[in-house]
Amino acid sequence: MAALAPAVAAVRNAVRRSLGAAEPRLDPGDVVLVACSGGADSLALAVAARFVTHRMRVRCGLVTVDHGLQDGSADRAARLAGWAREREFAPVDVRSVTVSGPGGPEASARDARYAALVASAKAHRAALVLLGHTRDDQAETVLLALTRGSGPRGLSGMPPQRAWHGVTFVRPLLDVSRAVTRLACEADGLTWWEDPHNSDPAYARSRLRPVVDALGERVVDNLARTARLVAADTEYLDELAADALEKALDGPAALSVAELERLPGPVRTRVLHAWARRLGVPGGLLSHRHVAALDALVTDWHGQGPAALPGGVSIARSAGRLRHDH
Structure with missing residues (x-):
């Protein structure tokens, strides 16, 4: 019997650990879908x-998404x-999408x-x-966050598990290199x-x-480890902020300035960010500049006017409260 290739063993072990730690826990008969583009990582x-x-x-299926951005993409997906x-994945699903939007x-x-x-x-x-994101992808994500001036949330990189729109996404290969x-x-x-887009300079990644390739394996590993460390700190601060937000709420659309003033800066800005999201501000458009304007209503109050947020949301200070100015 031929010995198992070390790279195959490494990927299997990563998947085994990831599925063992995933929530919800898997039971016999459950379905797991692998998002596969046909690239080496997802294959x-x-x-x-x-x-x-x-x-x-556990049943293992495969889903591939045809973005329709390149000639022959439908044939590749098929x-x-x-x-x-042929490999007995079930179900097998091909999804075609139209790429457009902001x-x-x-x-x-x-x-x-x-x-x-x-x-x-x-x-x-x-x-x-x-999802087939690797340690190299994580390093790229951290570097992108640095170039964009992102805060800890961006430097946390991609989480091993994330729930989005009622679906749980898991990334088993974040500790596995692209070479493996x-x-x-x-x-x-x-x-x-x-994918030719992976070498197209029109795309930031x-x-x-x-650059990531030139840094070498040790630096890539350090960047990925940095993401894990920052993510742990960020999760803790987010938990503190969630509790602080509930205490600061003063009615459905107001926050107590006195409660906000008691908070350390990193917690207070998280409270303001979470509150803005709760008021309907699109998360992708809510920047550091917007949160800083809200924070100034608390820490640098000199009678200034309302802070304008994306989505037409306006926040004003009056009578010791930050209020959603309808």
């Missing part, structure tokens, strides 16, 4: 997930679906992809959707697809990829 993930879930008596059926092509494609994955998961009653997924595919005799 290695798919094969490993099929192996691991079979032993858990071939990938055929491969998945935020540029990267953001629009991401939004369309996640909407398709959510729809597929709900259609097949999947307990989890697995390619070695795993080679060991399994798999031919993967290289693509411009960073050569």
Whole structure:
């Protein structure tokens, strides 16, 4: 019996650990969907997930999203679906999307992809959707956050697990390098697809990829570890802020300035951010500048006018409260 290739073992072990720690807990008969583009990362993930879930008596399906951005994308999606059926993935789902909307092509494609994955998961009653982001992707995410001046939330990178629109997404490969997924595919005799967008300088992440490659494995590992450490601190501060928000609420659309003044700055700004979201401000448009304007109503009050937030939301200070100025 041939020895198991170390790269294959590494990917399987990562999937096994991730599924064991995931919430909700998996029971026999549950469905797990692997989001697969046909690239090396998601192919290695798919094969490993099929192996691991079979032993858990959990059904493993595959969903691929055709963004329609390149010639032949529909044929590639169909071939990938055929491969998945031959490997006994079930269900196998191909979702076609139209990429349009605000935020540029990267953001629009991401939004369309996640909407398709959510729809597929709900259609097949999947307990989890697995995503193939690797340690290298995590390092790129941290560097992107640095270049954009993001705060701790951006530097936290991608979480191992996230619930979105009622669907739980899990990233088993955040501690596995991109090189290992390619070695795993080679060991399994798999031919993967290289997305030309990954080397297209029109995309910010693509411009960073050569930088990440040049940094070397040790620096990439340090960046990924930084994301984990910052994420833990951010989670704790978010929990403090959630409690503080409930105490500061003064009616359905007001906050007590006295309660806000008692809070440390990092907690207070999180409270203001969460409150703005609760009032209907779109999270993707709520920037540091907007939260700073709200904070100034508390810490630098000199009779200034309302703070204007995205979505037509206006916040004013009066009678010791921050109020949603309808």
